[in-house]
Amino acid sequence: MRRPQRQLAASLLLVLALGACARAEPPDSTPPTTPTGLTAASGSSTTVHVMWEAATDDRAVTGYQVLQDGRPVKDLPATTLMTDVTGLVPGSRHAFAVVARDAAGNTSPATPAVAATTLRATAEDREPPTAPRTLRATPDGPTAALLTWTPARDDTRVTAYDVHQAGVRIHTAPGTATTARLTGLRPGTAYSLTLRARDAAENTSPDSPPAELTTAPAPGAPPNTSPRALAAASADGEITLSWTPPETGGPVTHHELHIDGRFATTIVWGAAPPTGRATYTFPAQAKPGTTYTLTLRARLPDGTWGDFSAPRTVTVR
Template sequence: MQRPLAASLSTALALTAATVLTACSGPGPADTTPPATPTGLTAASGSSTTVHVMWEAATDDRAVTGYQVLQDGRPVKDLPATTVMTDITGLAPGSRHTFAVVARDAAGNTSPATPAVAATTLRATAEDREPPTAPRTLRATPDGTTAAVLTWTPSRDDTRVTAYDVHQAGVRIHTAPGTATTARLTGLRPGTAYSLTLRARDAAENSSPDSPPAELTTAPAPGAPANTSPRALAATSADGEITLTWTPPETGGPVTHHELHIDGRFATTIVWGAAPPAGRATYTFPAQAKPGTTYTLTLRARLSDGTWGDFSAPRTVTVR
């Protein structure tokens, strides 16, 4: 349980050596190769003033460092390489626009722009304060090492559902049209556990409650070891405390140490010693935050070779 490297000759030699070293340590060849054009560009309006733009990550001989989004041929957003989706806001209701994306590398080389795609914002409607119902029966199926397919039962709304937003640990990672009941997620990490939720949205930007979570673990990369994340992590809160329960990974021996991370930062090590509990493990700790605070929690186990295993799927909990 936790309490978890002769005068003129040498001078000439030194000067020669310095010249050689300078030549060897100088900058390498200039980077003149632009990134590839991003692929998979889509644009869809989820409200009367907003268009959601998404694309697949571009490739480069060194590294892509950012993207520029074009609206009607003009730059409107510069984004880091880690971002492959964005909302273009402040548009007029019922207006048609075209969108394209350009990739950039550290040397300033830019890719050709993607073929432009068009989207028309929704017509303005009367004031709508009623959110859609939560999507139901969300299911997630791994599709190789870096993708997954989601399916769900559609939500209901008093006007109409215009978009579905996929969230991972409280962060939106994908948006699908309001008519969709399936979506394919890309850019996931191999051998990683995810816990995904879905929200429906209408033209007035009212969002539904989250669907029940759907869990999946992507396939490991070829030659990678089996996933070693703790399974079925659950988190609850009551009386200012948070209680975690989970099933330790199967590592061929007892798992005596787990690391707890809160909001992506190390928090503490949970230690049981030589005799960890059999089956489900439980750990309770004071929240040290006011009620209503929401945390995202993950766990990983120390393996028998002394290394730390994979992180569990994240769980969010609100302090009560």
């Protein structure tokens, strides 16, 4: 009796294996679409900044390849939509294009090439531009924003403006620009943006005053619940935060602090939370000069955690 049972079990396993093979996904032979919106601009005598908008794929885009004069020079992950091509000859002209790829190795057609000429070398310049002023940010739908600013000044000339989010450059505009449109943002998300000016010698200005915005929520999504106007300062080895709690229809008794993207602590006010601006001071357990990126979120009356605030960077002093 045991042998027929074993044979039956083996037959069932074979049937299951054959069924699994029959249900296996067909090989992926569809390439991604061609990236769009390619731009290339020189910000110095040896560098060209290349940016593009994301491609799409029937499964997923996994990376991009940047071409210079038809030759691959950069391989980048799918989350990166801009890069600097460096080490170029001053006053030289080059053509740039971008190709998207997926996990199966399918590649899109290359974008139409865009030309850029590096700036000519100038006498040694060590004077940075002044900080741009009056930076303003306005939501432009759920995934984009419009920026405007007052130009910076330089002893030679400003060649580029770099937009930073929490210390990370996310966009570069030409030195003649006073406006920029950011894309690829998340719906219903708070951002804190700063702007820096650069000259041909790669001298960089201080940050502009920050501009905050919250993108529009996706259709049908609830309103944003992030703490507002987060500020951070450091002195004597301590960091002090201040912010305005979100309007939730009830008291906000708990806030959660994240440092560099990781949970750090829960701030509990008890029965009588602040009715206006809230403040919190904690010791900075790092040596002076260390920079932190800080975000907050509030616990809502239903017990869930709300949206994160716009991030703030602070340097330990």
